[in-house]
Amino acid sequence: MADQPAPVDVTDFHVFDTTLRDGAQREGVSYSVADKLAVARLLDEIGVGFIEGGWPGALPKDTEFFARARTELQLRHAQLVAFGATRKAGVAVAEDPQVQALLDAGTPVVCLVAKSDVRHVREALRTTPEENLAMVADTVAHLVAHGRRVFVDCEHFFDGHAADPDYGVQVLETAFAAGAEVGVMCDTNGGMLPMGLGRVVADVRARTSGKLGIHCQDDTGCAVANSLAAVEAGVTHVQGTANGYGERAGNADTFALIGNLVTKMGLPVVPAECLPELKRVSHAIAELANIAPDDHQPFVGASAFAHKAGLHASAIKVDPELYNHLDPAVVGNDMRILVTEMAGRASVELKGRELGVDVTGQGDAIGRVVAQVKVLEAEGWSFEAADASFELLLRAELPDAPAPLFTLESWRASVEHAATGDVVSEATVKVHLPNPDGTTERVISTAEGNGPVNALDNALRQALVGRHPHLAGVSLADYKVRILGWKGGTSATTRVLVDTTDGTGEWTTVGVHDNIVEASWRALVDALTYAVRHR
Numbered sequence: 001m002a003d004q005p006a007p008v009d010v011t012d013f014h015v016f017d018t019t020l021r022d023g024a025q026r027e028g029v030s031y032s033v034a035d036k037l038a039v040a041r042l043l044d045e046i047g048v049g050f051i052e053g054g055w056p057g058a059l060p061k062d063t064e065f066f067a068r069a070r071t072e073l074q075l076r077h078a079q080l081v082a083f084g085a086t087r088k089a090g091v092a093v094a095e096d097p098q099v100q101a102l103l104d105a106g107t108p109v110v111c112l113v114a115k116s117d118v119r120h121v122r123e124a125l126r127t128t129p130e131e132n133l134a135m136v137a138d139t140v141a142h143l144v145a146h147g148r149r150v151f152v153d154c155e156h157f158f159d160g161h162a163a164d165p166d167y168g169v170q171v172l173e174t175a176f177a178a179g180a181e182v183g184v185m186c187d188t189n190g191g192m193l194p195m196g197l198g199r200v201v202a203d204v205r206a207r208t209s210g211k212l213g214i215h216c217q218d219d220t221g222c223a224v225a226n227s228l229a230a231v232e233a234g235v236t237h238v239q240g241t242a243n244g245y246g247e248r249a250g251n252a253d254t255f256a257l258i259g260n261l262v263t264k265m266g267l268p269v270v271p272a273e274c275l276p277e278l279k280r281v282s283h284a285i286a287e288l289a290n291i292a293p294d295d296h297q298p299f300v301g302a303s304a305f306a307h308k309a310g311l312h313a314s315a316i317k318v319d320p321e322l323y324n325h326l327d328p329a330v331v332g333n334d335m336r337i338l339v340t341e342m343a344g345r346a347s348v349e350l351k352g353r354e355l356g357v358d359v360t361g362q363g364d365a366i367g368r369v370v371a372q373v374k375v376l377e378a379e380g381w382s383f384e385a386a387d388a389s390f391e392l393l394l395r396a397e398l399p400d401a402p403a404p405l406f407t408l409e410s411w412r413a414s415v416e417h418a419a420t421g422d423v424v425s426e427a428t429v430k431v432h433l434p435n436p437d438g439t440t441e442r443v444i445s446t447a448e449g450n451g452p453v454n455a456l457d458n459a460l461r462q463a464l465v466g467r468h469p470h471l472a473g474v475s476l477a478d479y480k481v482r483i484l485g486w487k488g489g490t491s492a493t494t495r496v497l498v499d500t501t502d503g504t505g506e507w508t509t510v511g512v513h514d515n516i517v518e519a520s521w522r523a524l525v526d527a528l529t530y531a532v533r534h535r
């Protein structure tokens with residue numbers, strides 16, 4: 001019977017990030033060398049132990065990355081890793097240019113990919129299992145002799161184990177005997193589930209002598225769970241990629257791995273001060289990869305701690321821990337309360353607090369707001385992405401509700417297609433502005449714009465700016481339209497969301513109507529009203 005595995009030392013755990021190698025294998029991702037350097041700096045800020053930068057010799061961009069990294073990258077936490085394959089079959093290791101490129105990269109650590117499934121050895125490498133073991137031994141020993149720490153990624157380890165439980169173990173033992181520091185079991189095709197994977201890892205751990213690692217692809221949607229099962233079964237080196245980017249369905253998400261390993265499994269895989277950087281770094285890397293951040297990503301997504309259901313909010317009001325698995329601040333995230341048709345009184349109260357509106361003792365007003373939101377959302381309004389409109393609606397129900405900026409007499413907007421082909425819009429607004437003595441001033445304002453909404457925005461701003469000079473510095477940042485349901489012909493309810501900025505802050509307002517320009521007008525009025533109230 002095999003000896004019991006030695007107990008694991010928790011200080012020996014580390015996260016190995018391969019965003020810049022396997023993560024770059026995601027369809028649609030193409031980093032420049034400058035992007036790669038920026039991503040490496042960001043990964044270092046979250047305290048991962050190793051950053052795999054790419055495959056020197058295979059990709060010219062990666063060769064350049066390692067060359068520039070020598071002078072341009074000062075890492076505080078991580079060690080830089082060059083990735084490559086074992087020597088080719090039948091070629092002396094010292095003669096293999098890919099292996100030489102790994103040495104030329106000048107990194108302290110090299111991660112080699114090696115075949116560990118006999119079928120792959122025979123069919124893909126077209127060589128013998130014995131020659132493959134020699135390729136592993138020669139390449140590891142050569143790199144170690146040149147002063148490198150060497151990790152070995154055993155490709156298709158789990159498929160190989162199913163066919164022959166001994167060959168992968170032989171590959172690992174060969175690598176360890178040649179001086180490899182870590183043998184990484186890779187679920188290359190990503191087909192494993194946590195229960196089976198955990199059993200294989202436990203079996204291998206009982207039969208091998210070195211430090212084991214795990215690398216999981218996400219083809220069953222279980223990459224993170226599989227990695228954690230491997231940790232439970234004894235691995236101490238865990239590979240992941242930022243936001244789970246990677247080949248096909250991706251890899252284990254580094255942020256979820258760190259979040260779980262540190263906060264759920266009590267393994268200090270990154271320095272404590274790095275944990276609150278997770279959300280910021282996740283979003284910054286998404287930006288560099290040119291991929292919209294996933295709002296629903298565990299731990300770091302904008303919605304990871306957003307609560308919509310009224311019942312959740314009512315419990316959170318008593319104690320946020322009742323509906324959060326973790327204090328969001330631990331990973332640099334925030335809790336948000338969403339006020340929608342699913343809201344109850346507690347949702348409105350908590351949202352008021354979040355927006356800085358004191359609703360203490362305003363039970364009746366809160367009840368009216370809940371009822372209004374339910375009716376409006378049934379008509380197509382949506383306040384969850386339009387905090388500014390919700391705040392105006394809430395304040396309007398409170399006893400000290402501010403007066404409207406103006407009373408509308410009428411607005412008109414037109415679009416003219418001239419014979420020259422030019423298309424010009426013009427709008428006129430007629431409003432009554434309140435005077436301190438209780439009278440009003442009638443103002444008529446006309447302006448042009450590149451469309452009817454732009455013309456209306458210009459005309460209304462022009463009418464108000466004399467009273468509210470701050471509006472001169474306010475502009476629309478984004479405008480989104482959603483058609484909510486066709487009523488026949490070209491008639492439909494339209495929802496407009498407007499993002500507005502004054503250069504320092506940005507806020508979102510909503511308008512809904514059957515007429516798209518009226519829907520836009522409503523969102524514009526809220527946008528400018530909010531600007532005046534928050535100047």
Ligand SMILES: CC(=O)SCCNC(=O)CCNC(=O)[C@H](O)C(C)(C)COP(=O)(O)OP(=O)(O)OC[C@H]1O[C@@H](n2cnc3c(N)ncnc32)[C@H](O)[C@@H]1OP(=O)(O)O
Pocket residue numbers: 022055057058059085086087088089113114115124125126155188247
């Ligand atoms: C599971 C993973 O994700 S591993 C990472 C995979 N990443 C990449 O493939 C990205 C970078 N790849 C490349 O730029 C190219 O594929 C290269 C430069 C590596 C190789 O290109 P080419 O020489 O044109 O070969 P090609 O891609 O067609 O085939 C791969 C060769 O490597 C060999 N090979 C594959 N795996 C290994 C290995 N672990 N050890 C040694 N040789 C290997 C194959 O047998 C094949 O050899 P052959 O040309 O003698 O038939």
Ligand SMILES: CC(=O)C(=O)O
Pocket residue numbers: 022113153154155156186187188189215217
């Ligand atoms: C090495 C690697 O990326 C894999 O086996 O999936």
